[in-house]
Structures are given as C-alpha cells and as structure tokens.
Amino acid sequence: MLTYILRRVAATIPVMGLVALFVFSLLYIAPGDPAAIIAGDQATTQQIAHIRATLGLDKPFVIRFADWLWQVLHGNLGTSIFTNLPVLKMIEQRAPTTISLMVITLVMSIAIAVPMGVLAAWKAGTWVDRLIMVMAVMGFSVPVFVVGYLLAYTFALKLPWFPVQGYEPLSHGVWPWLRSLILPSLTLGGIYIALIARITRATMLEVLSQDYIRTARAKGVGRRAILYVHALKNAAVPIVTIIGIGFAALIGGAVVTESVFALPGVGRLTVDAILQRDYPVIQGVVLIFSFVYVLVNLVVDLLYTLFDPRIRY
Amino acid sequence: MWLKRRTFLGASAATTAATLAAPAVAQAASVLKFIPQSDVTVLDPLWTTAYVTRNHAFLVFDTLYGMDANFNPAPQMVEGHVVENGGRQWTLKLRPGLKWHDGEKVLARDCVASIRRWGARDAFGGTLMHVADEIVAVDDNTIRFRLKRPFPLLPAALGKVPSNMCPMMPERLAKTDPFKQVTEMVGSGPFRWNAKERVVGSIAVYEKFQGYEPRGGVASGTAGPKVAHYDRVEWHIIPDAATKTAALQSGEVDWWENPPSDNAMVLKADKNLVTRIIDPTGLIGSMRLNQLVPPFDNPAVRRVVLDAVYQKDYAVAIGGTDPAMWHVPVGVFPPGTPYASDLGLKRFTEKKDFAQFKPRLEKAGYKGEKVVLLLPTDIEVLKAEGEVSADMFRRMGFNVQVDASDWGTVVERRASMKPIGQGGWSVFSTFWAGLDQLSPAWHVFLRGQGKAGGQPGWPSSPKIEALRQEWLAAPDEKAQKALAVKLQEQAFVDVPYIPLGQVFWETSYKKSITGVLGPIPIFWNVRPA
Incomplete structure (x- = not known):
C-alpha cells in the first residue's frame, strides 16, 4: 500500500509538469497585456513598453517558462505582477477561506445527500422518491448565483440571521466562523447534494x-x-467516486460563491488574476488546484480499499 | 492663474494659526467601512493611472498643493511660496510639523526627489520638468524651482487631482525607478497604510496617523484641513453589485463609492441612506479614431463622424432615462467648468438623417475600407458605448467589423499600430473622469503629438499642440479661457477624439455619516453625523 501511495505521489510530478506547461502556454498565447492594465487607461504606449520590459514580459517564451519553472522547483511560485507580493503568500492568505468553505460544504452535502439518496431508493416509486428527485433536479438546474442571491436576500437582508458578505476566520470563534459560511455552503452545496443524492x-x-x-x-x-x-457499504464505491469527481465542480462553484458572498478565497483570487492577466498568480493557483485534485483522487482510490476489501493495490 | 506672493504667505500664516487653534479630534476605535470601485492592487500612484490607486494615494500621501472644490490650487504641505525673477524662480516653504509615517521629519530633499519621480511619469509633470532648469532643496524646509520661462501653473501641477497626482514620499522611496512599483507605503497623509491587515482582493486598512497636523481653514476638495475623524478606514472589496447593495442596506458597510445606476435607484429609495453626486464633472465618454490607418487617417472622414454623433444616444444608453444623471452637449472640457465652451456643440444635439452621411463619406474620400471597432464586453458602460458607436457607423454606411473581447484585450490591442489586416484597429471608446479633461495641461485626449504622444489613435495636430503651449504660458485666466475656446475649435477640425456626452455617477452612504467631500472619495472630514 505504501509503495502504491508513493508511486501515485511520484506520478503527480509529470502531471504537474504538463499542467504547468499547458497553463503557461495558454497564457502566453492568450490576448491581453498586464503591462497595459497596470499602466492604466491614460498611459502612453512608451510607458507600457517600459513597464513590460521592467517586468520581463518582453522576453521569449522559453526563457520566461524556464525562469518560472526554476523558481517553482525551488518552492517559489513567483511574485504577483500587480501587488508585488509572493504568490505563495497570496494563496496562503486565501486558502483558509476556501478550505473552510469546501470542508463545510463537503460535510454538509454528504450528511444531507447520502440519507436522501438512500431514502429515495428505499421508497422508490413513491411520492417521497419523487419529491427527493425533484429537489435533486432543482439543485442541478438553478444556477449557483441565483441560489446565493435568494439565500442572502432572505436570510441576511430580510431576516438578519447571517451576514450578507465577508468571512470570519476560525480564530474569531467557532460560531462567527460558521455563521459566515452557512449561506455560502448551502449555495455551493446545492449541485453537490443533487449529484450525490442521485x-x-x-x-x-x-x-x-x-x-x-x-x-x-x-x-x-x-x-x-x-x-x-x-x-450502503456495497454501494459506497460509486458514491465515493462521484464525491471525488464532484470535487472539481466544487472548485468551480467556489469561484462563483466566493464572488457572491465576497469571501476572500482562492477562487476569487483566480478570477481577479485572470481578469488582470496576473500570470504568476494564475499559474500558481492552477498548479495548486491541480495538485489538490490529484491528491483528492488518490484519497478516493485509497478509500475504495476501505469499502471493498477485494480491491488491493 | 498667477498666484501672488503676499496672498499666499498671508493665507498660509492664517492657516497655520488656525491649525494651532484646531481642536484635536479623537474617537475611540471608530471604523469607517467603505466599498471602493475595485481592489487597489497597485499601491504606487505613479505606477498606474488607475483611479482607485489615486484615491488610495490621497489617504496615505500628502501633496504640496491641494485642489479645492472650484478646481483652484491651494497650499497643502507648503506654507506658501515666493515667485521671483519674472516668474522664473519659485521658492516653496514647507509648513512646520510635517512628518512621515515612519516618524521622520519631512525634508525638502524628500519632496524634490518625489517631484522628480512624478515628473518622469505624469504628462503635466513632464511639462514642468521640461521647463525647469533646476529643482533643489535649498535647506530642510525650502524647495526652489529655477525655470527656463514663467510657469504660472506650477501650483496647479503639484496639486492636481487627476492621475497621476504628485505624491510626496521619503527620498529613499522617491528615488525608486519611476517604472518600478514602490510597495512600501510611507507617506505623510492623514492615514497610514496597514500592510499587515491587507488581504488582496478582500480588505485594505488605513489607520489614522496620529502625527498628522492638519492645516487650518475649511476642507474643500483636496485642499484645506485633512482632519481624520475615524481611527480606521477599511476598504472592503466586494465584487458583486447586488452583494454591495445588500451590504450597504444591512449596515455591514457605511459607504459605497459608485453604485451602478440600477443599484443606485434601489439605494435612493432607502431612507437610511444618502445617494448623491459628489463629482460635478462626472464621466465623459470619448471616442478614439486610429489616425494611422484608413479611413480615419483622413481628417475629412473624421469630421463626418464627428457630425454624426448624437450624444444623447450615448448618455441614455449609459446613464439611463433620468436626465439628471447625464448632460449633453459636451465639448472638450466638462460643462460648467472654467474652460467649457458652447462653440460647435450644436452638432451633437441635432437629430441625424443618416442617409446624408453616405454621400458625405464618399465625398470625403471613404472607399469602403473595413472599420474595426474594439468592443469591451466585461465593462457595462463601455459595452453600451461601443454598441451605440457600432450602430452609428453601420447606419452611416461604414463597412464595420465589431471585435468583442474583454477590456484587458482591448487595452493590449489598442496599442497596436499595425494595419487592419494585421490585427490593427480603427475605433474604440472609453469613459474618463471629467476631472481628467478639466484643463488643457493634463487633458490627454486633447493632444496632437502623433506617434510621439504614445496615445492610442496617435492623433496628429501641430495646431493643437501650439495652442496648448500658448495656453501653458498664458499670463492670466482671461487669456487661458480664450485659448481654451480656440482649442475646442481646432479639436473639431482635426478631431483627435470625439466627446460622447457626460454621465454622472453617484455615491451612497449611511445617513449616520456626514462630511463627505468630492470630487473623489475623500476620507478626512467624514465623521459620524
């Protein structure tokens, strides 16, 4: 088992390398110039060119990629073009929010969706089954941002039970932390609950x-x-698989949820970086997301052995 | 504008006395929560012309001069100045008690280095540097400018509010390459930057600088006493407009800089909020035609387009149907400001018969060349503006191709000087603050330097450049106003750009706060009601 884990972890290295090359190439050919965005609307073309040269954005692709890869191999994801802050620090600042959101969403979704699915199967063909499936279809169909706005309007603006926006770190207390994440988690969990329940x-x-x-x-x-x-134990393997696959959807949904509830997470960091063409941040975040996704899949594979003793690595 | 020595020294003596008499204002851990237009990702106000960075800079950095609500310069860090040698020598005296946020005393040599760095980036600053033979620190408190020729606009240059403002910073920071970002925020303004609490994309925190000594008088624009009434100012970065609205209505924040018109309508109906215009110059739409490629390399074709513009179409598309939220016609200077003129504006309000433009275009020399219109789709006002333009060009009979993309791509592409077939472009539109078009000194659109000017579109007009030089050297306001009219007249001949109308933006804040100044979000003087 240990050999298998080590082999799988080692296998992530070429995967990450390919992801890095792909993302870097994509950004290189994508239109948009961070120097022009930095300089602002009133800057002259000469000023933009000067900033581009200062940032090294005028260097050839191979040199830029090699420079970046060398830094990454030394554990440095580079520095944000805009803020001049280390990318790793920016991700560190944002990671607790996204991790909190995902963990709560994951726990809540599994806790709701699995009993729902079990009940629907047990009561197959009855009104209970149909009701649960209608709820699941709604979970799939209603966009995340619509759910977010409705929840915020009802439970934050009309009934001031939860904050409209913002994140309270765990260090401020368990209840403030939980309170700031309940609406976002419910929003994000909708699709996930529907997927797992079905x-x-x-x-x-x-x-x-x-x-x-x-x-x-x-x-x-x-x-x-x-x-x-x-x-349930015998049905667990496909359920665990779908939880793993759904993790990617969760990352995508977090981007929208973090924007609606103004949560300072990695999802929003990614969107902001893409809009500004902050290449080092985009590359760093994608690399981290890829690594996390690979790890989640590894955990899923390992969980198979727990639910089905016939599976051996 | 010529500033008399005794007027300034007299005024500064009075303000010093008033400063000494001003009561110290302190409240326990009071916090003002504000939603800015966007995140302040770039902190150095010389590294970018972004308005949000400029607004941030006015919290942290002080300026030698301020600009009052009537757009006139007034001493801020300086006590006063002396003009000698027929206007060729200016001696500026710093007022006592100025400190940097690191506790060091503000010295004249810090200011000289700051002015030089600003002069390397800002167009108006560049003009001043061009005129200056020497800028030196005579002693710790005295700055001396020795000029090639009289430059009566010196206080206006050092006190300008439009980007790039002239921020004062310690010499060690001001000596940074002007094309490299200063990220250590040490200024001498009424608030200090709290780097520890900064989370990019989430929150920016400013704390009251206890060592700041406001000057006396009455706060007006960026002039007068900068009294901080709150211990902390927090900028909360909220990306979504609906969430911002809800946050303000629920009381989670105190002030939202610029709600879009849809949201402003909701906020206006809330009895707990004040929603109003603080910038009378608003935002002015401007269309740039690329003068390097056909058909807009031909001034006669540009003039036909100028005549086809019906500004109300743009104003309504962006500002909505409430006429209080926009103004037409607009010339090259914002309506109601000192240099505004009605000359030639009738064309912008006349209803258009588009059938007449096709023969006019042919007569002007248009041969059916493709017109590539850059349309940003991610910024609502620019998208609306571009769509109105596209419709107008089509109805005029142009062979139009609309290239839609995000603003980041437009910004990159508009810098291209290539022909249309190689990724070049013909036209794009944008919206700038009216403040940016207040004066010929810093009106970037009203230039005609061609490729050397570096402005997308590369308008060439030696006559506009000559008139601008005359304006800069004009001895008094009367002469300046006369030259401003001539500038507008020439602009409608050479068409370096086309004004598209003025739209006002509103700011919204809780009734529990008062003292909100303009024309930009200013955080001193704001206090609990």
Whole structure:
C-alpha cells in the first residue's frame, strides 16, 4: 500500500509538469497585456513598453517558462505582477477561506445527500422518491448565483440571521466562523447534494435488488441495518467516486460563491488574476488546484480499499 | 492663474494659526467601512493611472498643493511660496510639523526627489520638468524651482487631482525607478497604510496617523484641513453589485463609492441612506479614431463622424432615462467648468438623417475600407458605448467589423499600430473622469503629438499642440479661457477624439455619516453625523 501511495505521489510530478506547461502556454498565447492594465487607461504606449520590459514580459517564451519553472522547483511560485507580493503568500492568505468553505460544504452535502439518496431508493416509486428527485433536479438546474442571491436576500437582508458578505476566520470563534459560511455552503452545496443524492439512489437501487439483501430481509434483519450496513457499504464505491469527481465542480462553484458572498478565497483570487492577466498568480493557483485534485483522487482510490476489501493495490 | 506672493504667505500664516487653534479630534476605535470601485492592487500612484490607486494615494500621501472644490490650487504641505525673477524662480516653504509615517521629519530633499519621480511619469509633470532648469532643496524646509520661462501653473501641477497626482514620499522611496512599483507605503497623509491587515482582493486598512497636523481653514476638495475623524478606514472589496447593495442596506458597510445606476435607484429609495453626486464633472465618454490607418487617417472622414454623433444616444444608453444623471452637449472640457465652451456643440444635439452621411463619406474620400471597432464586453458602460458607436457607423454606411473581447484585450490591442489586416484597429471608446479633461495641461485626449504622444489613435495636430503651449504660458485666466475656446475649435477640425456626452455617477452612504467631500472619495472630514 505504501509503495502504491508513493508511486501515485511520484506520478503527480509529470502531471504537474504538463499542467504547468499547458497553463503557461495558454497564457502566453492568450490576448491581453498586464503591462497595459497596470499602466492604466491614460498611459502612453512608451510607458507600457517600459513597464513590460521592467517586468520581463518582453522576453521569449522559453526563457520566461524556464525562469518560472526554476523558481517553482525551488518552492517559489513567483511574485504577483500587480501587488508585488509572493504568490505563495497570496494563496496562503486565501486558502483558509476556501478550505473552510469546501470542508463545510463537503460535510454538509454528504450528511444531507447520502440519507436522501438512500431514502429515495428505499421508497422508490413513491411520492417521497419523487419529491427527493425533484429537489435533486432543482439543485442541478438553478444556477449557483441565483441560489446565493435568494439565500442572502432572505436570510441576511430580510431576516438578519447571517451576514450578507465577508468571512470570519476560525480564530474569531467557532460560531462567527460558521455563521459566515452557512449561506455560502448551502449555495455551493446545492449541485453537490443533487449529484450525490442521485448517484446514491441509483447505486442503492441496484444493490437493494441483489440476492444477499433479499436473504438478509428473509433472515429478519432490520430495515436500518439492511440499508446502512449491508447495502450502503456495497454501494459506497460509486458514491465515493462521484464525491471525488464532484470535487472539481466544487472548485468551480467556489469561484462563483466566493464572488457572491465576497469571501476572500482562492477562487476569487483566480478570477481577479485572470481578469488582470496576473500570470504568476494564475499559474500558481492552477498548479495548486491541480495538485489538490490529484491528491483528492488518490484519497478516493485509497478509500475504495476501505469499502471493498477485494480491491488491493 | 498667477498666484501672488503676499496672498499666499498671508493665507498660509492664517492657516497655520488656525491649525494651532484646531481642536484635536479623537474617537475611540471608530471604523469607517467603505466599498471602493475595485481592489487597489497597485499601491504606487505613479505606477498606474488607475483611479482607485489615486484615491488610495490621497489617504496615505500628502501633496504640496491641494485642489479645492472650484478646481483652484491651494497650499497643502507648503506654507506658501515666493515667485521671483519674472516668474522664473519659485521658492516653496514647507509648513512646520510635517512628518512621515515612519516618524521622520519631512525634508525638502524628500519632496524634490518625489517631484522628480512624478515628473518622469505624469504628462503635466513632464511639462514642468521640461521647463525647469533646476529643482533643489535649498535647506530642510525650502524647495526652489529655477525655470527656463514663467510657469504660472506650477501650483496647479503639484496639486492636481487627476492621475497621476504628485505624491510626496521619503527620498529613499522617491528615488525608486519611476517604472518600478514602490510597495512600501510611507507617506505623510492623514492615514497610514496597514500592510499587515491587507488581504488582496478582500480588505485594505488605513489607520489614522496620529502625527498628522492638519492645516487650518475649511476642507474643500483636496485642499484645506485633512482632519481624520475615524481611527480606521477599511476598504472592503466586494465584487458583486447586488452583494454591495445588500451590504450597504444591512449596515455591514457605511459607504459605497459608485453604485451602478440600477443599484443606485434601489439605494435612493432607502431612507437610511444618502445617494448623491459628489463629482460635478462626472464621466465623459470619448471616442478614439486610429489616425494611422484608413479611413480615419483622413481628417475629412473624421469630421463626418464627428457630425454624426448624437450624444444623447450615448448618455441614455449609459446613464439611463433620468436626465439628471447625464448632460449633453459636451465639448472638450466638462460643462460648467472654467474652460467649457458652447462653440460647435450644436452638432451633437441635432437629430441625424443618416442617409446624408453616405454621400458625405464618399465625398470625403471613404472607399469602403473595413472599420474595426474594439468592443469591451466585461465593462457595462463601455459595452453600451461601443454598441451605440457600432450602430452609428453601420447606419452611416461604414463597412464595420465589431471585435468583442474583454477590456484587458482591448487595452493590449489598442496599442497596436499595425494595419487592419494585421490585427490593427480603427475605433474604440472609453469613459474618463471629467476631472481628467478639466484643463488643457493634463487633458490627454486633447493632444496632437502623433506617434510621439504614445496615445492610442496617435492623433496628429501641430495646431493643437501650439495652442496648448500658448495656453501653458498664458499670463492670466482671461487669456487661458480664450485659448481654451480656440482649442475646442481646432479639436473639431482635426478631431483627435470625439466627446460622447457626460454621465454622472453617484455615491451612497449611511445617513449616520456626514462630511463627505468630492470630487473623489475623500476620507478626512467624514465623521459620524
């Protein structure tokens, strides 16, 4: 198992290298000039050219890529063109918000979606099943920002229970931290809940029709034990897979949610950097996101062994 | 504008006395929460002309002169000045008690280095540097300018509010290459930058500088006493307009710099808020025609376009249907400001018969060349402006190609001098603060230096340049006004750009605060109501 983990971690290196090359190339050929954005609307072309040269943006692709890669290999993601701050520091400043948002969303989504899916499968064909599936379709269909605005309007503006915007760090207390993340997590969790609930239902329906479930029922095993001990454990592999795949959707959704609720997270950092063409920040963030995504997939693969002892690495 | 020695020294003596008499204002941990137009990603006001950076700079950095609400320069860091040798020598005396945020005393040599750095980046500053034979620190408190010729606009240059303002910083920072960003924020303004609490894209924090000694008098624009009534000013960066509206309505923030017109309507209906115009010069739309490539290399074609512009179309598209939120017609200077003139403006309000433009274009020499219009889609006002222009060009009979992209791409592409077939462009429009067009001294659109000017479009007009030089040397306001009229007249002949109308923006704040000045967001003088 340890060898497998080490092999998988080592395999991330070429993946990251390819991601780095791809992102760098994409930004190189994409239109837009950070020097022109920095200089402002009133700057002359000479001033823009001067800034471009100062920032080294006039150097050839190979030299710029080599410079950046060399820095990355030394653990330095570079410096923001605009703020002059180290990219790593900017990500460090933003990471707690995004991690908090994702963790709460993940926990909340699994806690809501899995029982919903199980219940829908158990009550398949009844109004309970249909209601749950309608809710799941709505979760998919209503855009994240619409959910965000509706929640903020209702529970922050009309009923002032939660803040409209902003993030309170955990160091300010558990309740203020949680309070600032409840609406964003509900917003972000909508699609995720829908996705997990549907997969859980589908997988559970398949498992519940298996012979061993019928046997368990015949032996008089209780409903709860059948669902959560016998069936759910065997349905877990596809559910865990979809949780892993959905993580990418979560990253994408975080960008919108962080913008709607003005959360200073990595998602917003990415959007701001893209709009400004802050190349080092974009490259740094994409690299980190890729690494996290690869790690999540590794964790998912390892979880398979927990739910299905037949799987061995 | 000629400033008399005794007037200034007299005024400065009075203001010093008033400063001494001014009560110290201190309130316990009071915080003013503000939503700026965007994040202040660049901190150095000379590294960019972005308005948000300029607004940030006025908190942190003081200026030698301020600009009052009537756009006149007034002493700020200087106690007064003496003009000698027929206007060729200016001696500026710093007022006592000025300190940098690191506790060091403000010295004349710091200011000299700051002026030099500013002069390397700002167009008006460059003009001053060109005229100056020598700028020296005579002693710790005295700055002397020795000039090639009289330059009565010296206080106006050092006190200008439009970007780039002239920020004073310690010599060690002011000696930074003007094309490299200064990121250590040490100024001598009424607020100090709190770098520790800064989170890019989220919050910027300014703390009251206890060592600041405001001058006396009445606060007006960036002139007069800069009394900080709040211990902290927090800039909260909120990207979404609906969230900003909700944050202001729920009381989570105190002040939103520039709500878009849709949101401003909602905020105006809120009895707990004040929503009003603080900048009478507003924003002025401007269309740039690329004079390096056909068809707009032909002045006759440009003049036909000038005649086809119906400013109200632009004003309504951007400012909405409420006429209080826009003004037409607009010439090359903002309406209601000292140099504004009605000369030639009738064309902008006459209803257009577009059928007449096609033969006029042909007569002017238009041969059906492709006109590439750069249309930014991510900034709502610029998108609306571009769409109105595209419609106008089509109706005139131009062969129009609209290239839509984000603003970042437009900014890059408009710098291209290449022909149309190689990625070049023909026309783009933008909106600038009226303040930027207040004076021929810093009116970047009203230039005709061609390629040397470095402004996209590269307008060439030796006559405009000559008139500008005359204006800079004009002995009094009467002569300046007469030359400003001539500048407008010439601008409608050479067409370096086309004004598209004036739109006003509003600011919105809680009724629990008062003392909000203009024409830009100013944080001194603001206090609990």
